[in-house]
Amino acid sequence: MASPPLPWLNPAVLVGGLAPLALLAVQGAQGTLGPNVIEAVLNQTGLLALVFLVGSLACTPLKLLFGWTWPIRVRKLVGLMAFGYAVLHFLTYAVADQGLALRPILEDITKRKFIAVGLIALVLLVPLAVTSTNAAVRRLGFPAWKRLHRLGYLAAALGVIHFVWRVKQDVTEPFIYGAVLTVLLGIRAVEAVRKRRRTREAPRPA
Amino acid sequence: MPDNKVPEPPSSEITPEKSYLRRRELIKNAGLFVGTAGVVGGGLYLLGMKRTHPMDQFVPDGGGLPTLPAAQAQGPSSYDTDEPRTPFADITTYNNFYEFGLDKNDPARHAHILKTRPWSVVIDGEVAKPQTVDIDQILSWFSLEERVYRMRCVEAWSMVIPWHGFPLGELIKRVEPTSRAKYVAFTTLMDPEQMPGQKRHVLDWPYVEGLRMDEAMHPLTILAVGLYGKTLPNQNGAPLRLVVPWKYGFKGLKSIVKITLTEQQPPTTWNLAKPSEYGFYANVNPEVDHPRWSQATERRVGEYRRRPTLPFNGYAEQVASLYTGMDLRENY
Numbered sequence: 001m002a003s004p005p006l007p008w009l010n011p012a013v014l015v016g017g018l019a020p021l022a023l024l025a026v027q028g029a030q031g032t033l034g035p036n037v038i039e040a041v042l043n044q045t046g047l048l049a050l051v052f053l054v055g056s057l058a059c060t061p062l063k064l065l066f067g068w069t070w071p072i073r074v075r076k077l078v079g080l081m082a083f084g085y086a087v088l089h090f091l092t093y094a095v096a097d098q099g100l101a102l103r104p105i106l107e108d109i110t111k112r113k114f115i116a117v118g119l120i121a122l123v124l125l126v127p128l129a130v131t132s133t134n135a136a137v138r139r140l141g142f143p144a145w146k147r148l149h150r151l152g153y154l155a156a157a158l159g160v161i162h163f164v165w166r167v168k169q170d171v172t173e174p175f176i177y178g179a180v181l182t183v184l185l186g187i188r189a190v191e192a193v194r195k196r197r198r199t200r201e202a203p204r205p206a
Numbered sequence: 207m208p209d210n211k212v213p214e215p216p217s218s219e220i221t222p223e224k225s226y227l228r229r230r231e232l233i234k235n236a237g238l239f240v241g242t243a244g245v246v247g248g249g250l251y252l253l254g255m256k257r258t259h260p261m262d263q264f265v266p267d268g269g270g271l272p273t274l275p276a277a278q279a280q281g282p283s284s285y286d287t288d289e290p291r292t293p294f295a296d297i298t299t300y301n302n303f304y305e306f307g308l309d310k311n312d313p314a315r316h317a318h319i320l321k322t323r324p325w326s327v328v329i330d331g332e333v334a335k336p337q338t339v340d341i342d343q344i345l346s347w348f349s350l351e352e353r354v355y356r357m358r359c360v361e362a363w364s365m366v367i368p369w370h371g372f373p374l375g376e377l378i379k380r381v382e383p384t385s386r387a388k389y390v391a392f393t394t395l396m397d398p399e400q401m402p403g404q405k406r407h408v409l410d411w412p413y414v415e416g417l418r419m420d421e422a423m424h425p426l427t428i429l430a431v432g433l434y435g436k437t438l439p440n441q442n443g444a445p446l447r448l449v450v451p452w453k454y455g456f457k458g459l460k461s462i463v464k465i466t467l468t469e470q471q472p473p474t475t476w477n478l479a480k481p482s483e484y485g486f487y488a489n490v491n492p493e494v495d496h497p498r499w500s501q502a503t504e505r506r507v508g509e510y511r512r513r514p515t516l517p518f519n520g521y522a523e524q525v526a527s528l529y530t531g532m533d534l535r536e537n538y
Binding site: 013015017038039107111168 | 235236238239240241242243244245246247248249250251253254255257292295296299300304308310311361363406408409479480495498499500502503505507508510511512
């Protein structure tokens with residue numbers, strides 16, 4: 001009879017997180033996404049992917065700072081939402097924007113570093129999404145799983161660079177995401193140093 | 207004790223304590239679910255979705271704008287394209303006019319605070335008759351023509367716009383350029399109170415642009431004061447803007463207050479901001495990519511499929527000769 005703690009949390013994040021997608025669909029159907037629909041969908045899905053990716057990387061630092069455990073309970077879902085929006089972002093580019101024309105897409109990837117960097121970020125997220133199940137954690141063993149999932153930081157950093165290089169002139173917004181990511185990484189770095197010092201200072205067995 | 211005590215419900219109808227607590231928990235959880243979903247959805251909306259806010263209530267149908275005197279009845283000019291025209295609502299809600307904000311629909315939201323009357327334009331530099339002239343005076347000098355031009359933005363989208371205006375060359379002839387006049391420099395209004403985007407140093411304000419003299423005198427080059435037969439909406443550069451249809455849209459600066467004829471090539475805003483990405487010439491050229499994206503194709507606003515971009519935006523026949531012998535890769 002004991003329900004899991006915070007049974008409402010994951011469903012709520014799922015519904016709230018999919019709300020922008022529903023809004024995009026409604027606005028798209030109503031024709032109120034502005035004159036350049038594909039651009040609007042590209043920008044929104046890309047931004048949502050980055051927001052969720054940074055959000056998934058905020059869970060552990062939040063726990064370290066405030067002792068909260070609820071962020072860890074939504075981390076998997078938040079990470080998978082990031083992956084989902086990143087895939088939608090890529091599909092919008094490849095199918096809607098480029099019409100699956102292979103040559104221009106390959107040219108974009110090889111000639112334009114902002115597209116290459118975005119694609120690398122998406123590819124890095126694939127193994128993380130695949131190993132997001134509890135069974136995968138057990139199979140890999142927790143330490144190996146944890147090491148693998150540090151790729152999330154690299155993917156997020158590449159996502160920020162992708163954003164910075166895409167913007168025409170004003171880089172304020174991507175720099176804000178970069179700053180948040182730096183703070184999150186910093187909190188983990190401080191914790192890692194502290195942990196190592198603790199281990200070193202611990203009395204050694206005789 | 208009084209005899210009229212309220213009858214107690216039979217004990218069989220009393221909710222067991224367990225399910226009473228359960229129901230309270232269910233209600234609490236439902237509340238937390240709705241609250242959390244709302245916070246997550248609302249946060250995401252504030253971070254990005256507000257940019258796709260429907261523009262209906264801002265879309266001017268042009269009804270409120272004064273109608274311009276009918277364009278000369280000389281029929282369509284030989285420069286007109288007969289491609290389908292981009293709808294008025296799209297032309298007036300999808301603008302790059304950083305003086306009013308960075309998002310495409312910011313100008314439509316904010317440009318109404320710009321006062322376009324009274325408005326005077328300084329014409330000076332290498333001219334025999336330098337003067338400061340009122341916009342209505344300028345309008346009285348010329349009969350307006352309709353020109354249906356393709357507009358190709360450097361961001362790889364395009365429109366077809368029925369402008370109303372007059373050839374820039376006519377205005378320049380009127381002020382009698384001297385023999386030293388080699389270039390024409392233009393300046394947009396500088397007034398952060400009316401153009402709040404100028405409070406942020408996104409670009410070097412005011413916006414400046416320039417043309418070579420032969421480009422400025424070319425009959426395709428016009429100063430526009432209207433579109434779709436109506437006075438130019440503020441977000442499109444009222445009361446006076448430059449239109450050079452074979453160049454990327456950023457050459458067409460808006461809300462002009464100064465036109466100076468010069469001997470030296472004048473500085474231009476986007477070239478100052480990112481010299482490796484935006485040149486002085488900025489001729490539409492599918493062969494020369496922007497460093498960060500291809501210029502080979504474009505999306506006509508309102509269409510889904512990309513279409514090939516034409517050299518000089520389809521005006522090569524008229525203007526390619528201006529650049530014979532020039533390396534257009536060097537002079538992008």
